[in-house]
Amino acid sequence: MAAYDPDNIFAKILRGEIPSTRVYEDDDTLAFMDIMPRSDGHLLVIPKTPCRNLLDATPEQLAVVMSTTQKLAKAVVKAFNADGVTVQQFNEAAGGQEVFHLHFHVLPRFEGVSLRAPGQMGDFDLIAQHAEKIKASLA
């Protein structure tokens, strides 16, 4: 497996070098909105320390990121009155991973509503509105 690349896009988000719409942060993890949301409220949870994915993460990194993923899953269900939530996580290009810093997708789900196709840029105003709803439900 390739080494961790400190110039991957999520590392740049962590360092504040590129913008993101943050919804939650603690000492160990960050949650921010996905710019190509496959459902309203689609967000990503990452550890603050470097690892590519599930294959090189330490148990400690997995523990903190999973704890925050559960917190955000509950928050999006509350924020959007969702019927459910999908959590996705991909490992290496062959496994569907595009950004090589460990992340978990959190996707609010509604009965009868399919996920949107991947790769479609979202509306930034709408994403910002959704982020505010999530932050309010965490408060």
Ligand code: AMP
């Ligand atoms: P994957 O590595 O396949 O789990 O997918 C990476 C995810 O990161 C995709 O859902 C992208 O829409 C998302 N993404 C890529 N660049 C950014 C960015 N700058 N800010 C927020 N999300 C991003």
